[in-house]
Amino acid sequence: xxxxxxxxxxxxxxxxxxxxxxxxxxxxxxxxxxxxxxxxxxxxxxxxxxxxxxxxxxxxxxxxxxxxxxxxxxxxxxxxxxxxxxxxxxxxxxxxxxxxxxxxxxxxxxxxxxxxxxxxxxxxxxxxxxxxxxxxxxxxxxxxxxxxxxxxxxxxxxxxxxxxxxxxxxxxxxxxxxxxxxxxxxxxxxxxxxxxxxxxxxxxxxxxxxxxxxxxxxxxxxxxxxxxxxxxxxxxxxxxxxxxxxxxxxxxxxxxxxxxxxxxxxxxxxxxxxxxxxxxxxxxxxxxxxxxxxxxxxxxxxxxxxxxxxxxxxxxxxxxxxxxxxxxxxxxxxxxxxxxxxxxxxxxxxxxxxxxxxxxxxxxxxxxxxxxxxxxxxxxxxxxxxxxxxxxxxxxxxxxxxxxxxxxxxxxxxxxxxxxxxxxxxxxxxxxxxxxxxxxxxxxxxxxxxxxxxxxxxxxxxxxxxxxxxxxxxxxxxxxxxxxxxxxxxxxxxxxxxxxxxxxxxxxxxxxxxxxxxxxxxx
Numbered sequence: 001x002x003x004x005x006x007x008x009x010x011x012x013x014x015x016x017x018x019x020x021x022x023x024x025x026x027x028x029x030x031x032x033x034x035x036x037x038x039x040x041x042x043x044x045x046x047x048x049x050x051x052x053x054x055x056x057x058x059x060x061x062x063x064x065x066x067x068x069x070x071x072x073x074x075x076x077x078x079x080x081x082x083x084x085x086x087x088x089x090x091x092x093x094x095x096x097x098x099x100x101x102x103x104x105x106x107x108x109x110x111x112x113x114x115x116x117x118x119x120x121x122x123x124x125x126x127x128x129x130x131x132x133x134x135x136x137x138x139x140x141x142x143x144x145x146x147x148x149x150x151x152x153x154x155x156x157x158x159x160x161x162x163x164x165x166x167x168x169x170x171x172x173x174x175x176x177x178x179x180x181x182x183x184x185x186x187x188x189x190x191x192x193x194x195x196x197x198x199x200x201x202x203x204x205x206x207x208x209x210x211x212x213x214x215x216x217x218x219x220x221x222x223x224x225x226x227x228x229x230x231x232x233x234x235x236x237x238x239x240x241x242x243x244x245x246x247x248x249x250x251x252x253x254x255x256x257x258x259x260x261x262x263x264x265x266x267x268x269x270x271x272x273x274x275x276x277x278x279x280x281x282x283x284x285x286x287x288x289x290x291x292x293x294x295x296x297x298x299x300x301x302x303x304x305x306x307x308x309x310x311x312x313x314x315x316x317x318x319x320x321x322x323x324x325x326x327x328x329x330x331x332x333x334x335x336x337x338x339x340x341x342x343x344x345x346x347x348x349x350x351x352x353x354x355x356x357x358x359x360x361x362x363x364x365x366x367x368x369x370x371x372x373x374x375x376x377x378x379x380x381x382x383x384x385x386x387x388x389x390x391x392x393x394x395x396x397x398x399x400x401x402x403x404x405x406x407x408x409x410x411x412x413x414x415x416x417x418x419x420x421x422x423x424x425x426x427x428x429x430x431x432x433x434x435x436x437x438x439x440x441x442x443x444x445x446x447x448x449x450x451x452x453x454x455x456x457x458x459x460x461x462x463x464x465x466x467x468x469x470x471x472x473x474x475x476x477x478x479x480x481x482x483x484x485x486x487x488x489x490x491x492x493x494x495x496x497x498x499x500x501x502x503x504x505x506x507x508x509x510x511x512x513x514x515x516x517x518x519x520x521x522x523x
Contacts, residue, residue: 030230
């Protein structure tokens with residue numbers, strides 16, 4: 001345990017600069033949205049306390065907004081506000097509204113009517129009664145609402161990195177993608193500590209005496225603005241071009257680490273989900289992105305792949321990986337899954353991805369059309385001899401492959417299929433497989449090598465980027481370490497690539513990654 005703690009502390013120390021930046025971003029996002037929510041929520045709460053006929057409608061709308069899943073809410077914001085801080089702030093603002101409005105309403109209506117009557121009898125106007133009597137008496141309840149909203153926002157702000165808004169979620173999502181527990185904890189522990197710290201400070205504020213409430217109310221806006229401004233400090237370190245890289249790409253040797261060590265490439269980088277980065281590049285919100293060589297969005301968004309002139313992006317095979325337990329339990333399974341072996345080359349996979357990612361055809365339809373075109377389609381057989389649990393990660397190519405395998409199993413065996421698609425990053429899928437939550441899922445040999453096995457640099461160098469050597473190595477090691485079998489490769493090469501808009505690449509004269517490095521150094 002001490003060794004694990006020391007390892008975590010060492011990792012946090014090594015990443016201290018990045019951790020500080022992400023904490024500043026996280027605090028800034030939390031308090032920009034909170035400041036806006038207080039500006040809108042408190043007056044709304046006062047209004048519905050005065051006009052009680054509006055209270056039901058206002059509180060219901062605020063309640064409905066808070067029930068929308070946070071990922072879905074961020075997704076709704078992107079088409080309107082793009083990526084980055086704006087959609088994240090709006091989403092956090094909407095989540096913070098309900099507790100602030102509700103507690104303001106409760107606090108104002110909870111003031112003893114006799115106290116308000118006494119204030120009127122003393123000659124106070126309605127506004128004087130509000131500011132001198134009702135708000136001071138309701139402050140503790142209002143602060144409880146702000147306290148709740150703050151804790152909610154600290155937690156939800158971890159999702160901001162999904163849309164390139166920064167924050168501690170970068171470490172968390174990166175750790176999930178890279179099977180790195182230390183990275184997950186480096187994001188999760190500070191986020192939890194921030195929530196506890198702000199909750200404690202606001203709980204102390206709730207206990208302020210009546211006399212100090214007025215002073216605190218004057219200081220609070222300035223303090224909120226100061227905390228909100230922390231978000232903009234890291235922005236001062238921007239560059240000529242901006243790159244958007246996925247969390248997994250950021251931490252891999254055949255990704256950003258390789259760009260830094262082999263090319264010496266230094267570029268202003270934001271972490272972003274691959275679900276939104278292609279469109280962000282197309283809409284000029286990003287200049288360079290990390291992508292996949294077979295991704296259909298290359299064609300859809302007219303992107304240009306930079307030549308990897310130093311060979312840091314070796315090609316890797318895609319193949320299904322299955323637990324030995326499942327292969328013993330379902331003897332027809334291996335032969336059935338291997339029906340897809342060598343059936344999908346690079347151009348075919350790119351076209352299948354294009355149909356899902358850009359034409360918005362369902363993965364089920366694309367999978368069925370492919371099987372029918374290759375004379376592999378069969379009507380579903382009688383599934384009464386067991387259920388195979390089939391998983392996938394959370395991007396289009398994985399959904400397509402999962403559907404193809406599901407249809408093959410149903411058509412060629414008597415097994416049923418329970419799909420558990422969209423499981424997130426590599427760590428989630430692989431942990432589900434090794435913990436007997438799923439029986440198989442499609443994987444890539446490069447991910448198996450660098451993210452799961454994590455061999456020494458000497459071992460990586462000995463494989464020399466050879467896809468066949470890599471396949472044999474991961475096949476052997478997965479069997480030895482995890483009792484998991486790599487079946488025959490599907491056929492297409494999966495590799496990372498750096499991409500730019502066609503026109504931008506032409507205008508800047510950038511064709512290779514070395515060209516990109518030279519451009520950044522000369523500008």
